Amino acid sequence: LYTHAWGLYLAAAMACAWIVLWRRGRVEGRDGLMVAGAVLLLYAPWIPTLITQAQHTAAPWSDRPTAAYLLWIPFTIFGEDHRIAATPLLGIAVLAALRHARDRDGAIRVLAGIAVGTVLAAWLGSQIEPAWANRYFAVFLGPLVLALAAILARGSKLTAVALVGVAAIWLVHAPIAERSNVRTVAAEVTPVIRPGDIVASTQPEQVPVLSRYLPSGVLYVTPLGMVYDERVTDWRDGLERLRAGKPQRDLVPLLH
Numbered sequence: 001l002y003t004h005a006w007g008l009y010l011a012a013a014m015a016c017a018w019i020v021l022w023r024r025g026r027v028e029g030r031d032g033l034m035v036a037g038a039v040l041l042l043y044a045p046w047i048p049t050l051i052t053q054a055q056h057t058a059a060p061w062s063d064r065p066t067a068a069y070l071l072w073i074p075f076t077i078f079g080e081d082h083r084i085a086a087t088p089l090l091g092i093a094v095l096a097a098l099r100h101a102r103d104r105d106g107a108i109r110v111l112a113g114i115a116v117g118t119v120l121a122a123w124l125g126s127q128i129e130p131a132w133a134n135r136y137f138a139v140f141l142g143p144l145v146l147a148l149a150a151i152l153a154r155g156s157k158l159t160a161v162a163l164v165g166v167a168a169i170w171l172v173h174a175p176i177a178e179r180s181n182v183r184t185v186a187a188e189v190t191p192v193i194r195p196g197d198i199v200a201s202t203q204p205e206q207v208p209v210l211s212r213y214l215p216s217g218v219l220y221v222t223p224l225g226m227v228y229d230e231r232v233t234d235w236r237d238g239l240e241r242l243r244a245g246k247p248q249r250d251l252v253p254l255l256h
Helices: 007-023 029-056 067-078 086-098 107-128 134-152 157-172 182-192 204-213 238-244 247-255
Strands: 198-200 219-222
Touching: 007 029, 007 107, 007 134, 067 086, 067 107, 067 134, 086 134, 086 157, 107 134, 182 204, 204 219, 219 247
Parallel strands: 198 219
Antiparallel strands: none
């Protein structure tokens, strides 16, 4: 929960799973209430900050996801771009294993339900306040991987063959080593930059990275305006500030 606000969706899905198990007599009600109370107590100091973030933080790059976004989630988690073939192979492994899997204790259904419930809660939440990003899917990766492991461990030879193919694709098409070219660009421009110079960044979130590699004393400006603390990116009321920005008023005077 402290790592990312989407942890609330995971907690909500886990609470729903607990309620179902409790109604079926599989778990003790007291135990669940004690865990919920402990989590709430530990998270309480952050709740005022969470409310403030929800009121003043915008994600201008995000949109309201359609139902089609849900279909792309497995590809995002287990392989997209050059690794896109890994996801169908993983699907074959799961289907082959399901023929032999016996969910006697219901663990597979519970874990799968938590993963799916987290996804649906996040999707519904993003309809109210757009905040949908592929990297946030890491929140429900845990229960999803556990559910897959419980299924695949009971698989057949076809399951093993498909998993070998998945592993081979992942090894051959590794993720990119660098997510940003800031370091390379900074090395090129550093010789001509002096303290007091203004660096314009079209992406506000890149300023902390730029300040890591560029000389000290440099001033920064983004579509949000002048940056007064280059160590952080201030997204408070970001969408409103972007819409209120005027090049003639905010940028042109800095060029003279």
